[in-house]
Amino acid sequence: MPELPEVEVVRRGLERWVAQRTVAEAEVLHPRAVRRHVAGADDFTHRLKGHRVGVPMRRGKYLWLPLEDANQSILAHLGMSGQLLVQPHEAADEKHLRIRVRFADDLDTELRFVDQRTFGGLSLHDNTEDGLPDVIAHIARDPLDPLFDDEAFHQALRRKRSTIKRALLDQSLISGVGNIYADEALWRARLHYERPTAGFTRPRTTELLGHVRDVMNAALAVGGTSFDSLYVNVNGESGYFDRSLDAYGREGLPCKRCGTPMRRRPWMNRSSYFCPKCQRVPRVSS
């Protein structure tokens, strides 16, 4: 599933293959893919026509294409199975092709949004003063953003009456972290996913943020990591590399630190993977 590193790889691909091109025509093949565009598919396609795309931007798992001649952007979220592909016109339509964008130039390629599970989509929005699509103003900066505020994040953890993995997945506190990298960072930090955030010390928060950044940078260094064949980067090549993860998906396999069999626990309609020895269940406070 695309988390921050995968989305950043897509952003870079768009910068290379789509930026500075002018939209000739857009085609919506599945209305659910533009459901965040409240005015509907026809409005979406009409508004895109004739606009030139600027440099693609990203915050967390969201990315957007600013329109150079308007204070608006095309916002994209890949959801869990979304792909943005740059394909030759003559390439056969993908089974789950949802949106096609053609450009007014001689290049032989078009932009395609392909999404099996249709959790993702494209939409058009006004920008805020910061150049951010207005509907994602509530999304926090991500940990690779130079302006991410470590101290503010720590104070937010202290205020919360929640647990650490919930906090890591809360996109209004810190964006870009999904289920996979949350488990990886918690394993590295030797923290159980249900540890209460209220008791975090500043050194503990700092160490955890360091692991979050390390995990993401390691993934970015090899072009985004995962193992799900659904995910393909903007050029249609697999963006997921088969780097072995240390925690996620390793139920029953030995912990890479201590050899104890890793465990999987149902959690929030998904799974948490952890080492029962390195990542002790916190004491229940009464």
Next chain:
DNA sequence: CCTAGAACCTGCGAGC
């Protein structure tokens, strides 16, 4: 206001 949990969606693989 805050937190927890369900719902949304489709394909795949396991089990019967």
Next chain:
DNA sequence: TGCTCGCAGGTTCTAG
């Protein structure tokens, strides 16, 4: 063979 069911999970909505 063909069916059901669990699982994958980011975001948003609802319940408490």
